[in-house]
Amino acid sequence: xxxxxxxxxxxGWRWTVLSDGWTQAREALLIRGGSWRKIVRCAATAxxxxxxxxxxxxxxxxxxxxxxxxxxxxxxxxxxxLAPATLxxxxxxxxxLQKRGLDPGKLPRLIVSxxxxxxxxxxxxxxxxxxxxxxxxxQAVSGLRxxxxxxxxxxxxxxxxDLPDRLRWVGEGSDLFGDGSMxxxxxxxxxxxxxxxxxxxxxxxxxxxxxxxxxxxxxxxLNRSPHPITGLLQDLRACQATxxxxxxxHLAEPSLRILPCHCPETLALVPV
Ligand SMILES: [Zn+2]
Numbered sequence: 506x507x508x509x510x511x512x513x514x515x516x517g518w519r520w521t522v523l524s525d526g527w528t529q530a531r532e533a534l535l536i537r538g539g540s541w542r543k544i545v546r547c548a549a550t551a552x553x554x555x556x557x558x559x560x561x562x563x564x565x566x567x568x569x570x571x572x573x574x575x576x577x578x579x580x581x582x583x584x585x586x587l588a589p590a591t592l593x594x595x596x597x598x599x600x601x602l603q604k605r606g607l608d609p610g611k612l613p614r615l616i617v618s619x620x621x622x623x624x625x626x627x628x629x630x631x632x633x634x635x636x637x638x639x640x641x642x643x644q645a646v647s648g649l650r651x652x653x654x655x656x657x658x659x660x661x662x663x664x665x666x667d668l669p670d671r672l673r674w675v676g677e678g679s680d681l682f683g684d685g686s687m688x689x690x691x692x693x694x695x696x697x698x699x700x701x702x703x704x705x706x707x708x709x710x711x712x713x714x715x716x717x718x719x720x721x722x723x724x725x726x727l728n729r730s731p732h733p734i735t736g737l738l739q740d741l742r743a744c745q746a747t748x749x750x751x752x753x754x755h756l757a758e759p760s761l762r763i764l765p766c767h768c769p770e771t772l773a774l775v776p777v
Contacts, residue, residue, distance in 0.1 A: 524551070530547055534732045553607075598627045610631075614634055617642075636671050638674070681702070700716070713763045714766075718748065721769075
């Protein structure tokens with residue numbers, strides 16, 4: 506599969522979708538009107554962004570092998586029970602960066618969409634990165650332990666002890682590099698304070714990394730939120746508003762490529 510990137514312009518970003526594991530779920534849970542029979546593979550994807558001017562940036566960082574160790578014991582084990590993961594890269598997203606000639610220890614910047622374990626499992630592999638995240642999202646999970654953490658999809662052992670010193674707050678409209686080439690969107694609902702980014706690819710086309718604003722691309726295309734039962738785990742009303750926002754964006758700007766983290770269409774962009 507060719508990389509869905511463009512190269513050449515100084516302000517554009519080269520981008521590569523990476524994945525280090527997956528879980529699976531019934532389609533009916535992922536989107537209203539979906540099939541209860543159909544099982545969908547939901548990969549944990551991260552996106553590496555590179556530019557000549559600003560160096561590498563990582564959007565989310567997958568499971569890492571720590572997901573297995575952190576879910577070996579109760580209460581983390583419950584996470585594994587509800588959403589068992591198959592890990593496909595022994596060295597996680599960090600290992601994939603190394604294969605591309607990048608030193609994870611020197612990665613300067615990471616963006617965390619939200620604090621669910623399948624998005625931040627690799628955080629300890631990037632000890633020197635500044636971590637952009639939303640203040641509301643962090644405040645909702647900071648300091649949680651045990652079942653309280655698990656209810657928010659958080660495995661505290663995945664979070665480095667010095668993380669608070671490296672956090673830099675961003676929110677709706679934050680212009681990460683001051684040139685409009687990468688801008689933050691607030692996408693609440695699935696998690697408190699969830700964020701995504703919109704960036705200009707090297708070929709000039711706009712791309713929106715939507716994190717878990719919807720699980721399947723059909724969600725934003727058809728304006729369909731997840732099954733109401735998922736309201737046990739997320740703010741369904743805010744979810745619906747966010748899906749509708751993406752749907753409107755999609756209609757208003759058909760050239761905008763919107764990538765939900767776990768959609769099989771996003772996984773298909775991983776270079777082979
Ligand atoms: Zn999530």
